[in-house]
Amino acid sequence: MKVLVVGTGYVGLVTGVCLASFGHDVVCVDQDWQKIARLNMGECPIYEDGLEPLLREQLLANRLSFDTAISDSTDCDIALIAVGTPPRNDGSADLASVFEVVSELGHKLKQGAFIGTKSTVPVGTAHSIETFLESMGRQDIRVVSIPEFLREGSALSDTLQPSRLIFGVPDEESLRVLEELHRPLEVPVVACNRATAEMIKYASNAFLATxxxxxxxxxxxxxxxxxxxxQVSQGMGLDPRIGSSFLRAGLGYGGSCFPKDTRALVNIAGDVAYDFKLLKAVVEVNQRQRTEPIRRLRQWFGDLSHIRVTLLGVAFKPGTNDIRESPALEIGERLRSQGAQVQFYDPVVTRFQLQSQEFVRVLDDPYMALEHADAAIIVTEWPEIVDLDWARVGAVMRRRLVFDGRNVLDPAALEEAGFLIENFGFHPALLLASARDSAVQA
Known part of the structure; x- marks a missing residue:
């Protein structure tokens, strides 16, 4: 099939590369000419394990190409929309970019082509796109919903080996086209109407965030x-009705999906006069959780001015260089506003921009970042951070105070190295006191 992918962010780029590896002829379009130039040279603008070699392989096989504009003479069978849907101030999804693309496709697609939404869009968007196209006189274009479920850091494997495929379709012919598009994948397929497919995406992310x-x-x-x-998480996770995934306490969720999609679903519910109290609480808890390290620092130091704090990890999760909604940014901003000196380390992220537009340098040597620090906060569970030589860390820090924001360190090992360590949901002193109480009662 001839496939057009509009947008080369995480979803669009990974989708385009993988569809080319299936044997399709894929053109990916993005307005960022610098990004397109890099991609045509085989350089991947995002950090994603295995993506760049596969991209180069498809370029050499002439199954994949990149351009800055949709061709006036495009003869693609299906165009996939993978542009951003950022949140507005009220939490609703901004669909301006989506409909800009739809308008252009309406003028350029051949007769009988398909449009598929890969972007996460509110329930009812596919129908709205269809109505918009009809107003342009393009009743021949069929609109389908193909939500994605890739995780940054494992996006390639999630696309090549998905747990399921969701096809939101208006008719049997649309289903046949989507089956052909994904033919190499032998996984469960849920064929449903388009509103259901759009809701499956939001419901899935909302449940994991919950x-x-x-x-x-x-x-x-x-x-x-x-x-x-x-141990509570372990005991819960062994129940097959619950499962162990997404049951690790820490600084909460971040990235480009969960924060945006939970707020959007609350807004979608509000639009139909339903108060989604549970999901509102999920959002509130997540926001509160990421400020907990600052509360702990105040317990340790009182006034935070003039102390030096090192944040270990800037990416919102390991395996990616994505810093969107990363707790590191908010924690760093709040500490700096209270007079603390803040250093950052990350093995992949090299710099980022604060709300003040100031660019912050991120060190690539954790021991250098920890020099003379009064405290360290684990923000991202990179192996490079979990496996640090903590005796060496203790030698370079001014004070040996660590807050493990991801519950990945061995408290006993760090205490043996002379550290005071705290994390989420486990206080050694409380457990020891509980054990003593039990022994006395026995």
Whole structure:
């Protein structure tokens, strides 16, 4: 098939490269000419394991190309929209870019072509696109919904080996086309109407976000009653009805999907006069969780002015250079506003921009970043951070205070190295006191 992909962010680029590897003839379009120039040279603008070699392989096979504009004579069978849908101030999704693309496609697509939405869009968007095209006199174009479920850091494997495919289609012919587009993949397929497909995407992300906020609330209770949240998570996760994924307490979710999609679903519910109280609480808990390290620092130091803090990790998760909605940015901003000196380390991210437009340099040597620090906060569970030589860390820090924001370090090992360590849902002193109480009662 001849495929056009509009947008070369995480979703668009990974989708385009993988569809080319299926044997399709793929053209990816993006207005960023510098990005397109890099892509045509085989350089991947995002950090994603295995993506760049596969991209180069498809370029050499002449199955993949990149351009800055949709050709006036495009003869693609299906055009996939993968542009951004950023949140507005009220949390709703901004579809301006989506409909700009639809308008252009309406003028350029051949008779009988298909348009598929890969962007995460509110329920009812496919129908709105169809109505818009009809107003242009393009009743011949069929609109389908193909939500994606890739995770940054494992986007390639998630696309080549997905857990399921969701096809939102208006008729049998549309279903046949989507099956042909994804023919190499032998996975469960859910064929449904387009509104259902759009809701599946939002519901999936909202449920996973709920699991994260739920276990963070449990962690906060564990700290107060002397329980260990990691063992609580393990015990819960062994129940097949619950599962172990997304049950690790920490700084909460970030990235380009969960924060945006949870707020958007709250807004979608509000538009139909439904108060989604549960999801509102999920969002509130997540926001509160990421400021917890600052509260701990105040317990340790009182006034935070003139202390030096190192944030270990800037990317919102390991395996990616994406910093969107990363807790590191908010924590760093808040610490700086209270007079603290802040250093950043990340193995992939080299710099980022604050809300003040100031660019911040990110060090690529963790030990250099930790020199003379009064405290360190684990923000991202990169292996390079988890496996640090903590004896060496202790030698370069001014004070040995660590807040493990991802619950990935061994508290006993760090305490043996002379550190005071705290995390979410586990206080060694409380557990020891509980054990003593149990022994006395026995």
């Amino acid at each position: 699991k994260i906020s739920f276990i963070n609330e449990i962690a906060n209770i564990c700290e107060r009653v002397g329980a260990d949240v990691q």
